[in-house]
Amino acid sequence: xxxxxxxxxxxxxxxxxxxxxxxxxxxxxxxxxxxxxxxxxxxxxxxxxxxxxxxxxxxxxxxxxxxxxxxxxxxxxxxxxxxxxxxxxxxxxxxxxxxxxxxxxxxxxxxxxxxxxxxxxxxxxxxxxxxxxxxxxxxxxxxxxxxxxx
Amino acid sequence: xxxxxxxxxxxxxxxxxxxxxxxxxxxxxxxxxxxxxxxxxxxxxxxxxxxxxxxxxxxxxxxxxxxxxxxxxxxxxxxxxxxxxxxxxxxxxxxxxxxxxxxxxxxxxxxxxxxxxxxxxxxxxxxxxxxxxxxxxxxxxxxxxxxxxx
Amino acid sequence: xxxxxxxxxxxxxxxxxxxxxxxxxxxxxxxxxxxxxxxxxxxxxxxxxxxxxxxxxxxxxxxxxxxxxxxxxxxxxxxxxxxxxxxxxxxxxxxxxxxxxxxxxxxxxxxxxxxxxxxxxxxxxxxxxxxxxxxxxxxxxxxxxxxxxx
Amino acid sequence: xxxxxxxxxxxxxxxxxxxxxxxxxxxxxxxxxxxxxxxxxxxxxxxxxxxxxxxxxxxxxxxxxxxxxxxxxxxxxxxxxxxxxxxxxxxxxxxxxxxxxxxxxxxxxxxxxxxxxxxxxxxxxxxxxxxxxxxxxxxxxxxxxxxxxx
Numbered sequence: 001x002x003x004x005x006x007x008x009x010x011x012x013x014x015x016x017x018x019x020x021x022x023x024x025x026x027x028x029x030x031x032x033x034x035x036x037x038x039x040x041x042x043x044x045x046x047x048x049x050x051x052x053x054x055x056x057x058x059x060x061x062x063x064x065x066x067x068x069x070x071x072x073x074x075x076x077x078x079x080x081x082x083x084x085x086x087x088x089x090x091x092x093x094x095x096x097x098x099x100x101x102x103x104x105x106x107x108x109x110x111x112x113x114x115x116x117x118x119x120x121x122x123x124x125x126x127x128x129x130x131x132x133x134x135x136x137x138x139x140x141x142x143x144x145x146x147x148x149x150x
Numbered sequence: 151x152x153x154x155x156x157x158x159x160x161x162x163x164x165x166x167x168x169x170x171x172x173x174x175x176x177x178x179x180x181x182x183x184x185x186x187x188x189x190x191x192x193x194x195x196x197x198x199x200x201x202x203x204x205x206x207x208x209x210x211x212x213x214x215x216x217x218x219x220x221x222x223x224x225x226x227x228x229x230x231x232x233x234x235x236x237x238x239x240x241x242x243x244x245x246x247x248x249x250x251x252x253x254x255x256x257x258x259x260x261x262x263x264x265x266x267x268x269x270x271x272x273x274x275x276x277x278x279x280x281x282x283x284x285x286x287x288x289x290x291x292x293x294x295x296x297x298x299x300x
Numbered sequence: 301x302x303x304x305x306x307x308x309x310x311x312x313x314x315x316x317x318x319x320x321x322x323x324x325x326x327x328x329x330x331x332x333x334x335x336x337x338x339x340x341x342x343x344x345x346x347x348x349x350x351x352x353x354x355x356x357x358x359x360x361x362x363x364x365x366x367x368x369x370x371x372x373x374x375x376x377x378x379x380x381x382x383x384x385x386x387x388x389x390x391x392x393x394x395x396x397x398x399x400x401x402x403x404x405x406x407x408x409x410x411x412x413x414x415x416x417x418x419x420x421x422x423x424x425x426x427x428x429x430x431x432x433x434x435x436x437x438x439x440x441x442x443x444x445x446x447x448x449x450x
Numbered sequence: 451x452x453x454x455x456x457x458x459x460x461x462x463x464x465x466x467x468x469x470x471x472x473x474x475x476x477x478x479x480x481x482x483x484x485x486x487x488x489x490x491x492x493x494x495x496x497x498x499x500x501x502x503x504x505x506x507x508x509x510x511x512x513x514x515x516x517x518x519x520x521x522x523x524x525x526x527x528x529x530x531x532x533x534x535x536x537x538x539x540x541x542x543x544x545x546x547x548x549x550x551x552x553x554x555x556x557x558x559x560x561x562x563x564x565x566x567x568x569x570x571x572x573x574x575x576x577x578x579x580x581x582x583x584x585x586x587x588x589x590x591x592x593x594x595x596x597x598x599x600x
Contacts, residue, residue: 001224033225056206058225064241064265064382074151075183075208077227078241080382081234082364083561084534088238091214091228103564106578107557111533114553115214128556214532230532232514233411234384253414256428257407261383264403278406301524333525356506358525364541364565374451375483375508377527378541381534388538391514391528415514 002148003035003058005093007108008042009100009125016100019123020045022137023097028055030141035060035093037085038069038076042099047072060088087111095144098124098131118147152298153185153208155243157258158192159250159275166250169273170195172287173247178205180291185210185243187235188219188226192249197222210238237261245294248274248281268297302448303335303358305393307408308342308424309400316400319423320345322437323397328355330441335360335393337385338369338376342399347372360388387411395444398424398431418447452598453485453508455543457558458492459550459575466550469573470495472587473547478505480591485510485543487535488519488526492549497522510538537561545594548574548581568597 004027009016024046027034034050036043038059047057051072059073064080079085083104090096090112096119098109106126112119113130121133122140132147134140154177159166174196177184184200186193188209197207201222209223214230229235233254240246240262246269248259256276262269263280271283272290282297284290304327309316324346327334334350336343338359347357351372359373364380379385383404390396390412396419398409406426412419413430421433422440432447434440454477459466474496477484484500486493488509497507501522509523514530529535533554540546540562546569548559556576562569563580571583572590582597584590 003225056225058208058227060227064237066242075153075206075225076242077208077210077238079229079238080241080384081231081238081531081534082380082382082537083564084380084531084537087214087532087534088227088229088231091230092216092226103560103580106560107564110553110556110560114533114557130553230534231381231384232387232530232532233414234381234387234530237382237384253410253430256410257414260403260406260410264383264407280403303525356525358508358527360527364537366542375453375506375525376542377508377510377538379529379538380541381531381538384531387514388527388529388531391530392516392526 001033002094003033003092004144005089005096006034006036006042006046007089007096007098007101007105009102009105010039010041010043012041012045012100016042016123017045019137020099021049023099023122023140024049024055025053026137026141028053030145033058035089037061037089038073040070044070044072060085083107090115090117093117094148096120097122097140097144098126101125120144151183152244153183153242154294155239155246156184156186156192156196157239157246157248157251157255159252159255160189160191160193162191162195162250166192166273167195169287170249171199173249173272173290174199174205175203176287176291178203180295183208185239187239188223190220194220194222210235233257240265240267243267244298246270247272247290247294248276251275270294301333302394303333303392304444305389305396306334306336306342306346307389307396307398307401307405309402309405310339310341310343312341312345312400316342316423317345319437320399321349323399323422323440324349324355325353326437326441328353330445333358335389337389338373340370344370344372360385383407390415390417393417394448396420397422397440397444398426401425420444451483452544453542454482454594455539455546456484456486456492456496457539457546457548457551457555459552459555460489460491460493462491462495462550466492466573467495469587470549471499473549473572473590474499474505475503476587476591478503480595483508485539487539488523490520494520494522510535533557540565540567543567544598546570547572547590547594548576551575570594
């Protein structure tokens with residue numbers, strides 16, 4: 001099973017959440033596992049998109065318990081390591097899709113690029129050298145598939 | 151979905167591996183998710199037991215990449231935090247079953263008891279105040295179900 | 301500079317705190333750096349012992365900020381990784397002295413023994429195979445010096 | 451004691467190392483503790499600057515042992531959590547100075563800004579909204595003092 005990480009704002013715009021939902025849906029329909037930080041905003045919208053379409057969702061939480069996981073997380077991982085859990089998400093994902101995002105997302109993008117992982121920006125707030133970009137959820141998933149299977 | 155953690159020796163006896171396989175099988179047949187450290191010995195045997203019976207297996211690895219996961223791990227989490235990943239396993243599990251085990255297992259048992267999680271020993275090398283004990287894989291799963299659903 | 305780790309109960313008895321103070325004092329007088337979890341109980345008493353005698357004290361805290369460090373910690377490290385910070389203490393210490401202690405201390409003892417670090421019990425609640433034992437703070441420091449310099 | 455974090459390239463230019471040495475020197479002469487990642491490049495140069503001027507240097511290493519610490523680290527912390535140790539550095543520092551730097555440094559900058567910590571760029575490769583900037587080591591330290599003591 002391949003894992004696609006979805007990273008992005010906890011306080012996300014409606015547009016970002018709508019895009020994230022579509023991304024999550026496509027992750028599920030393409031038989032990938034969605035991995036994310038397990039909280040709200042982009043994370044929750046993507047989780048719901050995958051959940052609603054029968055996908056498996058893994059949320060790696062900052063807390064030491066699972067109670068703050070959004071309701072669409074099937075497998076909550078209670079890391080207890082705070083936002084250093086960003087590294088667990090990035091290291092576990094085979095490819096990442098970044099939607100909107102603030103400093104936390106930049107933290108994940110930089111961790112991923114440092115590990116030479118593919119990061120696909122989609123309406124992403126950040127444009128860091130080394131990222132790839134897509135114009136739609138469909139294009140993002142196609143890019144992800146290309147990187148994972150090549 | 152409820153997660154049952156299986157902890158135990160990396161260098162396990164044949165008996166421990168046989169017991170771990172049965173535990174993994176029962177975890178799958180009872181629709182629990184198995185979470186473990188993702189490596190070999192008790193972890194691999196339990197993962198195989200669950201895998202062979204259609205179960206979902208999560209391995210939280212010490213490394214920053216996934217290549218050392220045993221082949222029965224469906225969802226590898228590359229924690230990159232070394233053996234401190236023991237805390238992720240314990241915090242994520244709703245209940246733990248400890249089989250045989252050396253210092254690493256003792257580390258997980260103590261972390262779990264500190265969080266007031268249920269730890270069920272099964273042919274376990276350690277007998278720490280606060281642990282519960284079972285005489286068979288079947289009894290261990292029955293105990294786990296009792297603690298999770300009560 | 302060599303680091304001696306002092307581990308033990310957060311809710312410590314008066315006796316344990318008195319012993320911890322002496323241990324901290326001897327750590328300072330022998331020009332070692334004290335490393336501990338930075339909180340109260342045995343940790344605070346040992347830190348005060350070292351602090352009062354001009355020693356350097358490092359507290360590796362579970363929190364992501366430094367505000368809960370006891371007042372005798374000169375160098376607070378805000379790990380943000382919860383009790384998984386036990387591993388940072390153990391890995392950083394050249395030798396450990398365990399005083400009284402509950403499950404958290406057992407967690408540190410097992411992590412240390414797993415790394416083949418010397419753990420010296422002093423009025424310690426736990427007696428785990430592989431530990432060494434001392435009958436007084438003076439004897440504990442002498443043992444620590446022997447292990448560090450041999 | 452206040453801690454100033456110095457972050458920057460492991461593979462640093464001669465210019466960056468020269469600047470880092472001056473920054474380390476000023477950290478020591480102003481009685482701050484230097485905290486860094488403990489490895490080479492900017493980290494080593496800053497550590498040497500502080501070390502040569504009697505300063506205290508703390509290196510929070512990615513490894514689980516201390517052997518890769520640069521020779522100017524007086525207090526090595528073996529985090530064992532890989533590059534997630536970036537969070538320990540950022541959370542422990544009262545203010546950060548970023549010199550040159552690649553993705554790893556960007557990771558630390560974003561973690562710091564997310565925690566609303568002051569990050570002062572000095573010949574820094576990154577210009578992220580929220581950072582402050584200085585034109586010389588002297589100016590960087592003056593800015594750091596202003597932020598720490600205001």
